[in-house]
Structure formats: C-alpha cells, structure tokens
Amino acid sequence: MARRRSPGKKPPSRNRPPTPRPTPGPHTLTAPAPNAVSKAADLSVHFARISKKTPRNTALEKAFLARKLHTLRTHPKLSRQQRTAAVARFSARLGGIVKRLPPVPGGVGYGMFFTDAFKTDFTHGTGICWDIICPNPPGGNVDTYLYLTATNRTALGVEALIMYNGQNDTSFRVFDWARYPAEPWQTNIPFASLTSYLMPETAHGQSYDTLMLTNLTFKTGSDQWRNQVLLWNQGTEAWELVYDHSYAATLAQQTGDWVGSWGPIVETFQDAYSGTERMGSLSTQMITRTASGWGAWTNLSGTQSEIRTDNKGFDVVFLDANHNWAVES
Amino acid sequence: MTGRRARPKVKKQAAATRRLPDPRKGAPMKVVDRRAEFARLSRLTPPDRDAERAFIDSKLEMIRNDPRLNDADKARAIARLKARNGVSRKDEEG
Numbered sequence: 345m346a347r348r349r350s351p352g353k354k355p356p357s358r359n360r361p362p363t364p365r366p367t368p369g370p371h372t373l374t375a376p377a378p379n380a381v382s383k384a385a386d387l388s389v390h391f392a393r394i395s396k397k398t399p400r401n402t403a404l405e406k407a408f409l410a411r412k413l414h415t416l417r418t419h420p421k422l423s424r425q426q427r428t429a430a431v432a433r434f435s436a437r438l439g440g441i442v443k444r445l446p447p448v449p450g451g452v453g454y455g456m457f458f459t460d461a462f463k464t465d466f467t468h469g470t471g472i473c474w475d476i477i478c479p480n481p482p483g484g485n486v487d488t489y490l491y492l493t494a495t496n497r498t499a500l501g502v503e504a505l506i507m508y509n510g511q512n513d514t515s516f517r518v519f520d521w522a523r524y525p526a527e528p529w530q531t532n533i534p535f536a537s538l539t540s541y542l543m544p545e546t547a548h549g550q551s552y553d554t555l556m557l558t559n560l561t562f563k564t565g566s567d568q569w570r571n572q573v574l575l576w577n578q579g580t581e582a583w584e585l586v587y588d589h590s591y592a593a594t595l596a597q598q599t600g601d602w603v604g605s606w607g608p609i610v611e612t613f614q615d616a617y618s619g620t621e622r623m624g625s626l627s628t629q630m631i632t633r634t635a636s637g638w639g640a641w642t643n644l645s646g647t648q649s650e651i652r653t654d655n656k657g658f659d660v661v662f663l664d665a666n667h668n669w670a671v672e673s
Numbered sequence: 674m675t676g677r678r679a680r681p682k683v684k685k686q687a688a689a690t691r692r693l694p695d696p697r698k699g700a701p702m703k704v705v706d707r708r709a710e711f712a713r714l715s716r717l718t719p720p721d722r723d724a725e726r727a728f729i730d731s732k733l734e735m736i737r738n739d740p741r742l743n744d745a746d747k748a749r750a751i752a753r754l755k756a757r758n759g760v761s762r763k764d765e766e767g
Binding site for chain 1: 692696699705708714715718733734738742746
C-alpha cells in the first residue's frame with residue numbers, strides 16, 4: 345500500500361486523473377514485530393479524502409449494526425442474563441438508530457432436521473405424529489409470524505402448522521407442497537376453534553397445552569400419492585381426518601428435494617426472541633410404509649435427526665433426544 | 674369445532690391406511706371424516722397474501738442458513754424451490 349512509484353514513470357492511463365497523492369512524511373510506529381521499529385507512510389488523510397467521495401449506503405451501514413446486535417442477542421456462549429446485559433450496553437452506544445435497524449429474517453429457532461439417510465428411507469409412505477406444545481398467545485416479543493411446523497420427510501407432503509402472527513392472531517394451517525404454487529394453502533382454522541383438539545400433557549413435571557396431529561404421505565397406486573392430516577379430538581377421543589389430497593408423483597420426486605428435511609421446528613421471522621412461552625414437541629413419532637404395509641410408530645431418535653438452532657434467543661428447557669423437547673426465550 | 678356435533682361418520686380408509694396403527698395405542702387407527710367442516714371453516718378466512726409470501730421467503734432463508742448444506746447444495750435447493758411449479762410441471766420434467 346505504501347509502495348512508491350518511481351518519479352520518472354508515467355501514471356497509468358485512465359479517463360479520470362487519479363486523486364493527487366500526497367508526499368508521505370516519515371512516520372515512526374511501534375512495530376508489531378518483536379524488538380523492532382518500522383517506518384510507515386502516513387496516508388490517512390488521503391484515504392479519508394477518497395472515502396468522503398464514496399456515497400454512503402445507509403442501508404448497508406444499518407445492516408452491519410443490525411447484524412452485530414443480532415450476534416449479541418443470540419450469542420450461543422452467553423447466558424440469557426449476559427445477553428441481555430450485552431445488548432443493553434451495545435444498544436446504549438448505538439442510541440436512537442437501534443429502533444430503525446432492520447430485522448434479520450428467516451431461520452430456525454430450534455428443532456429437528458432429518459439425517460440424509462433417514463429422510464429418504466421410505467418407499468411407499470411415511471408419517472409423523474407429534475404433540476405440538478402450542479401456547480396461545482405465544483407471549484414475549486413475537487410481533488410477526490412464527491410457525492410451529494414439521495414435514496413427514498416427503499418433498500410433496502404437507503406442513504400442518506400452528507401459525508402465530510403477533511399475539512392475537514393464531515391459526516392452524518395446512519400448506520400442501522404437492523399443490524404449490526397453484527393452491528398450496530388449504531386449511532386455515534382460527535385457534536379459538538380448536539378448543540376440543542387441545543389436550544394437557546405433562547412433561548418433566550410441567551403441564552402443557554398440546555395439539556396432537558398426524559401428517560401422512562403414502563402411495564395409493566403406481567406413481568399416485570396421497571397427503572393426509574389427522575387431528576386427535578380430545579373431546580370425542582377420536583382421530584379426525586381434516587385434510588386429504590391425491591396427486592401424481594414419483595418416489596424420486598418425494599425424496600430428492602430439500603423440502604421434507606425438517607421435523608418439528610420453531611420457524612422464526614424475527615432476529616431475536618425474548619419472553620416467549622414454552623413451545624416444542626412431545627412424543628414425536630415416525631412411521632414408514634413399505635410394499636408390505638405400515639410398520640410401527642417409533643420415537644424420533646438422535647440417529648434419525650439432528651438439532652438445528654440459528655441462535656434466535658431460544659433456550660432449551662428439556663430435550664429427550666429427539667422426540668421430546670421444549671424451548672423458551 | 675366446539676359444542677355439539679353431528680354424528681360423525683367413520684371414514685372407510687383407503688387400502689394404504691387400513692393397517693395404519695394408532696400412534697397412541699398401536700391398535701388400527703379409526704378415523705372420523707371432518708374434511709368438509711374444516712374446508713368450510715377455512716373458506717371463511719380471506720387469504721392473506723403477505724403471510725403466504727412470507728412462508729416461501731422464510732423457506733429460502735432457511736436454505737441459505739442451513740449449516741448442513743454447502744454453497745452448491747444451497748444454490749441447487751434454492752433454484753429448485755424457485756423453479757418449482759407444482760406437481761404437473763414436475764411430472765413433465767420427470
């Protein structure tokens with residue numbers, strides 16, 4: 345950077361003459377090398393002048409600060425108290441700009457992703473049954489969308505999910521990947537209408553409101569598949585079929601995509617969460633269908649799935665690898 | 674979903690699910706058909722285009738942040754999701 349050009353040499357041809365370069369005076373610095381002193385040319389004024397000519401990109405600058413704040417809010421090595429203190433200190437330094445920082449969108453607050461081997465380990469059908477710990481309202485700082493969702497491993501299966509939109513708009517939805525993009529949204533039931541489907545479940549000494557659902561995808565003929573969603577009605581003590589769709593697809597289409605790679609997850613839409621109620625999954629079970637029929641339901645294990653967390657502020661309350669878990673922020 | 678119910682019909686399951694065990698007990702699963710009721714209730718709620726767009730945007734972000742994927746895998750998954758145009762299109766491609 346401080347290399348000199350020989351005085352007699354012609355400057356490189358450019359349309360615009362380069363910024364006149366000052367003659368740097370000798371500047372003595374403490375050298376980083378041990379027991380030595382080195383000389384450096386002082387070009388700080390020159391660089392400052394060039395920098396002033398470059399137009400500011402305020403969006404980029406805000407994104408830089410937002411990312412730093414996000415890193416602090418979600419730092420995996422800090423306790424919640426340490427994160428809160430660090431965020432408060434950093435926010436105080438930033439001043440009013442904090443309120444204008446953009447959120448960091450998309451992510452996984454916590455949850456399970458299927459291993460590659462397990463994701464594709466079916467030929468005629470697969471299903472997931474899980475009891476969604478779904479508080480209502482979600483509490484804390486949730487002020488936009490937040491999903492409690494899962495797939496059953498198939499790329500063209502459904503996501504039957506609890507969708508929060510802030511504190512006062514909670515619904516049960518079905519998104520059918522086999523019908524995307526034409527008409528994927530197939531079910532939209534306000535949470536208030538699900539009373540008889542909610543049931544209390546106890547885990548690790550605590551009672552939770554849960555919604556038990558089964559999400560199936562299975563072959564019904566040559567290259568014919570069916571998606572089904574069933575809810576357990578605690579009031580009538582019966583399984584109820586609430587969604588069903590048949591379509592043409594191949595096994596390769598069902599197994600060869602990123603869609604279908606997640607089990608129960610908390611899908612996030614804010615850069616960091618705090619104060620939310622406990623959410624999660626109890627008794628997550630998987631089932632596989634082969635040519636000879638359905639197998640047995642078995643708990644989702646640590647060899648079939650791995651945990652993903654994007655450090656959005658959620659802390660694990662308990663984990664029984666990997667079929668029972670709850671998080672809070 | 675709450676209050677009195679009409680007598681629910683027990684749906685005859687398709688052959689593929691006839692032997693599906695109940696995840697609660699292991700016995701064969703008995704199913705009541707509530708599809709019509711859920712479809713009717715769903716129609717009462719107008720579609721929320723912002724929410725629908727956010728769903729796919731979030732999936733794209735999940736791919737970008739997926740620690741198990743390398744850059745090439747991410748690019749492939751994103752391209753596939755963006756290009757995906759329903760089963761009929763996939764059938765044509767497949």
